[in-house]
Amino acid sequence: METQPGADAGMKGAHSYRVTLQPSDGCSAAAIAFTHSNHDDIASIVERLRASTGLPDTQAAALGVGLKLMSAVVLEHRRDPLFSGIHAALGDFIRALKSGP
Template structure:
């Protein structure tokens, strides 16, 4: 049976706490996420031409894609209603903004 998209394993690991020290025990969150887009390609495009530092570009791309996919899957959930127009406008602006418009002179 064909997949309905790309399946990702998303993992987040705490490296340092607010105090600058490593956690005493491993602190991680891992889950699977299905996306209709190739998120890795999107992250690489953002890193290459967004004007953001690479880690910022990755965070913006990944965060936007994860939230956007959840909102699509939960299209009838009123909890997301306040975000829908704003996220759509943000994604449109992000796609239309050139690198030079986001970098400092």
């Protein structure tokens, strides 16, 4: 995941990322790539998770990146019935994660 701080003029103080999911096991699936803007520095969040959760580095990275990508979509579409069942639970989980063990 590459980052370019402040690259998205539509979001003040945003970090812009190019996210790429590339198969590494020889499967024939095509790579998935997209851009994402977030007000948080996701790399810093991953480093904090690596230091505080006790998870292996790769799992802490997957958790941090996945959670930030998902929470951004849920927040943007918070009034959409598709996300009504997860919005509150996701907020509770993030608060618990931030407060530490």
